[in-house]
Amino acid sequence: MDKIIKVTVPVRVIGLISGTSVDGIDAALVEITGSDVDLKVSLLAGETYPYNPELRGKILALGAGAAIDMAELAALDDAIAFAFAQAAENIQVGHQPATLIGSHGQTVYHRPAVQEVQNVLDFNSPHALGYSLQLGRGALIAHLTGITTVSNFRVGDINIGGHGAPLVPRVDAFLLSDSLHGRCVQNIGGIGNVTYIPPRSDDWLRKIRGWDTGPGNSLLDLAVQHLTNGAKSYDENGNWAANGVPCYSLIEEWLKQDYFHLPPPKSTGRELFGVAYLHHCLQDAAPYQLNPADLLATLTELTVASIAHSYHTFLPQMPQQVLLCGGGSRNLYLKQRLQLLLPSAPVLTTDELGLNGDFKEAIAFAVLAHWRQLGLPGNLPAVTGAPGEILLGEVHLSRTS
Ligand SMILES: Nc1ncnc2c1ncn2[C@@H]1O[C@H](COP(=O)(O)OP(=O)(O)OP(=O)(O)O)[C@@H](O)[C@H]1O
Numbered sequence: 409m410d411k412i413i414k415v416t417v418p419v420r421v422i423g424l425i426s427g428t429s430v431d432g433i434d435a436a437l438v439e440i441t442g443s444d445v446d447l448k449v450s451l452l453a454g455e456t457y458p459y460n461p462e463l464r465g466k467i468l469a470l471g472a473g474a475a476i477d478m479a480e481l482a483a484l485d486d487a488i489a490f491a492f493a494q495a496a497e498n499i500q501v502g503h504q505p506a507t508l509i510g511s512h513g514q515t516v517y518h519r520p521a522v523q524e525v526q527n528v529l530d531f532n533s534p535h536a537l538g539y540s541l542q543l544g545r546g547a548l549i550a551h552l553t554g555i556t557t558v559s560n561f562r563v564g565d566i567n568i569g570g571h572g573a574p575l576v577p578r579v580d581a582f583l584l585s586d587s588l589h590g591r592c593v594q595n596i597g598g599i600g601n602v603t604y605i606p607p608r609s610d611d612w613l614r615k616i617r618g619w620d621t622g623p624g625n626s627l628l629d630l631a632v633q634h635l636t637n638g639a640k641s642y643d644e645n646g647n648w649a650a651n652g653v654p655c656y657s658l659i660e661e662w663l664k665q666d667y668f669h670l671p672p673p674k675s676t677g678r679e680l681f682g683v684a685y686l687h688h689c690l691q692d693a694a695p696y697q698l699n700p701a702d703l704l705a706t707l708t709e710l711t712v713a714s715i716a717h718s719y720h721t722f723l724p725q726m727p728q729q730v731l732l733c734g735g736g737s738r739n740l741y742l743k744q745r746l747q748l749l750l751p752s753a754p755v756l757t758t759d760e761l762g763l764n765g766d767f768k769e770a771i772a773f774a775v776l777a778h779w780r781q782l783g784l785p786g787n788l789p790a791v792t793g794a795p796g797e798i799l800l801g802e803v804h805l806s807r808t809s
C-alpha cells in the first residue's frame with residue numbers, strides 16, 4: 409500500500425446487508441479505528457432483522473424472474489430502504505449514535521462481467537460490462553435516518569470492467585491476515601465465496617485471491633423447502649443430511665458444470681444456482697431413487713466438493729487454515745465433510761479468531777463506507793477482475809449534513 413492514512417479517533421459506523429438467502433437484514437454497529445494495515449473494528453451490536461414475509465416473497469419472486477412494472481420496482485426499492493433504515497435505527501438503541509452507514513442493499517440481479525471486451529454495441533452479443541442491481545436506495549436511508557449513507561458499492565468496480573463481487577476480500581485481508589499462516593476465509597451464505605490470504609509479507613496484498621466458489625446453502629435450502637412443502641426453510645445443523653449418504657456419481661457429474669472450471673476472477677448468484685438449477689439436480693437424481701436424507705447429503709457434498717475443487721485448481725498454494733463464516737458455518741455436517749476433503753488445513757470459524765462470522769459481511773460494508781469517506785479503494789483487482797483499485801460506493805448526505 410502506498411497510501412497510509414492514520415485514523416486515531418474512533419468512528420461509529422453501521423453496516424447493513426441482506427444476502428442471497430434473503431432471510432433478513434444483518435445490521436452491525438461497529439467502532440472503527442485505523443484505516444488499513446492498522447485497521448481495528450469492534451462490534452458493539454449485531455442483529456438480524458427478518459424481512460416481513462410479504463416483502464421477502466416479493467424479493468424472491470423478482471429474483472426468480474417474476475415480471476413487475478416500474479412503479480412496483482420503485483415501491484419495492486423504497487420498501488427495502490425503509491426496512492434497512494429501521495434496522496439502522498434499531499441497532500443504535502442503547503448506544504451512542506453512529507455518524508455513517510454503509511448499506512449494501514439487497515441484490516436482486518447479478519450478471520457477471522464477460523472477459524472479452526466488445527466495442528460494438530450489439531444487443532445480441534455478450535455484454536462486456538457486468539450488471540448488478542441492489543435495491544434499498546441509499547438516498548432514502550440517509551433521508552430517513554439523518555445519517556450519511558454510502559450505498560451501491562458494486563457499480564464503481566463494474567464500471568471499469570470488474571465483476572463488482574466479491575467485495576469482502578479486501579476487508580478480510582486487513583482483519584484476518586497472519587504473519588505465519590496462509591488462510592482461506594470461506595463464506596457459506598446462499599452463495600459461497602473465498603478469500604485466500606497468504607502469510608503477511610512485503611507484497612501479500614497483491615497475492616490475495618478471491619472468487620465465488622458456487623452454491624453455498626442456496627440449493628440445500630431450496631431442496632429442504634421442496635421436501636417439506638415449505639414447512640422448513642433449511643437443514644438445521646445439517647442433521648437431516650447427516651443421516652444420508654452422498655451419491656458420488658451425481659457429484660462427479662455435477663462438478664462438470666462450466667462454472668466450476670472457469671478460472672477466477674468469477675462471480676455468480678441465484679441466477680445460476682437457484683430454483684431452475686435445483687430442478688435439473690432433481691431430474692438427474694431421479695434414476696438413483698435417493699431418499700430425502702441422501703439427496704440433502706449429495707447437495708451438501710456438491711457445496712463442499714466445489715469449494716475443495718476450486719482451492720486445488722485455482723489457489724497458488726493450499727491454505728494452512730480455513731476460516732468459515734456465514735450461516736453455513738453452523739451446518740455441522742457440512743463442516744465435517746469439508747474437513748474430510750481438506751485434510752491438511754484445520755477448518756475453523758472466524759469466531760474462533762475473534763471475528764463474528766454472522767455479521768462479518770455487515771461489518772465489511774461498514775469498513776467499506778469508512779474507506780469511501782477516507783478516499784481509500786475498496787476492491788482488489790485480482791479478485792474482481794477490475795483493471796485497478798477504485799473508490800467504491802455512492803455517498804448520500806443526510807438532510808442534517
Ligand atoms: N443452524 C444452522 N444449521 C444449518 N444451516 C444454517 C444454520 N443457520 C443458518 N444456516 C444456513 O445459512 C443460511 C443463511 O446464511 P447467511 O445469512 O450467511 O446467507 P446470506 O448472507 O443471505 O448469503 P450470501 O453470503 O450469499 O449473500 C440459511 O439460509 C441456512 O441455509
Ligand SMILES: CC(=O)N[C@H]1[C@@H]2OC[C@@H](O2)[C@@H](O)[C@@H]1O[C@H](C)C(=O)O
Pocket residue numbers: 427428515518540572573574575576577595597598599600601620675676677769
Ligand atoms: C452480487 C452479490 O450480491 N454477490 C454476493 C453473493 O453472496 C456471496 C457472494 O455472492 C459474494 O460475491 C457477494 O457478497 C459478498 C458480500 C461480497 O461481495 O463479498
